[in-house]
Amino acid sequence: MKVYIASDHAGYELKELIKKHFADQFEWQDLGTHSTESVDYPDFAHPLAEKVAQDNELRGVLICGTGNGVAITANKHANVRAALAWNEDIAKLARQHNDANVLVLPARFILPETAFSIIECFFQTPFEGGRHTQRVAKINIR
Ligand code: RB5
Numbered sequence: 001m002k003v004y005i006a007s008d009h010a011g012y013e014l015k016e017l018i019k020k021h022f023a024d025q026f027e028w029q030d031l032g033t034h035s036t037e038s039v040d041y042p043d044f045a046h047p048l049a050e051k052v053a054q055d056n057e058l059r060g061v062l063i064c065g066t067g068n069g070v071a072i073t074a075n076k077h078a079n080v081r082a083a084l085a086w087n088e089d090i091a092k093l094a095r096q097h098n099d100a101n102v103l104v105l106p107a108r109f110i111l112p113e114t115a116f117s118i119i120e121c122f123f124q125t126p127f128e129g130g131r132h133t134q135r136v137a138k139i140n141i142r
Pocket residue numbers: 008010011041064065066067068069070
C-alpha cells in the first residue's frame with residue numbers, strides 16, 4: 001500500500017523510524033523533511049494534503065512536535081480528514097467514526113513503539129459507515 005509521509009524537523013527522527021519499521025508493509029512516499037534542521041511545518045503538510053485530497057484511496061501520515069501544526073494545516077484542504085492520535089483507541093475511532101485519511105502523530109509526546117501501534121491500528125481499522133456517513137459528508141465547507 002502506497003502511503004504518503006511527511007514531517008517537520010521535530011518529527012524527522014520518528015518519520016525515519018516509522019519508514020524502517022514498516023518497510024515491508026507500506027510503500028512510503030516521503031515528502032520530507034530530510035534532516036533535523038529547523039523548517040516550517042506547513043511547507044510539508046500542504047504537499048501531503050494536496051496528494052491525499054486528490055484521491056479517495058490515498059492515505060498519509062504527518063508528524064510534528066505536537067501534531068497540531070500539521071493537523072491544522074492539512075485540514076485546510078477539502079476532503080482531507082487529518083486526525084491527531086496519541087493512543088490506539090483514538091486512532092481506531094478516527095477511522096471508524098471520522099473516516100480519517102491522514103494520521104497525525106505528536107513526535108514529542110509519544111514513544112516510537114506507541115507510534116508503531118497507533119499506525120497498525122489506524123491502517124487495520126475500516127470506516128464504520130452507517131450514521132457516521134452523513135456526519136463525514138457534512139465536514140467539507142467548500
Ligand atoms: C517545532 O518546534 C514545533 O512547533 C512543531 O513541530 C509543532 O509542534 C507545531 O505545531
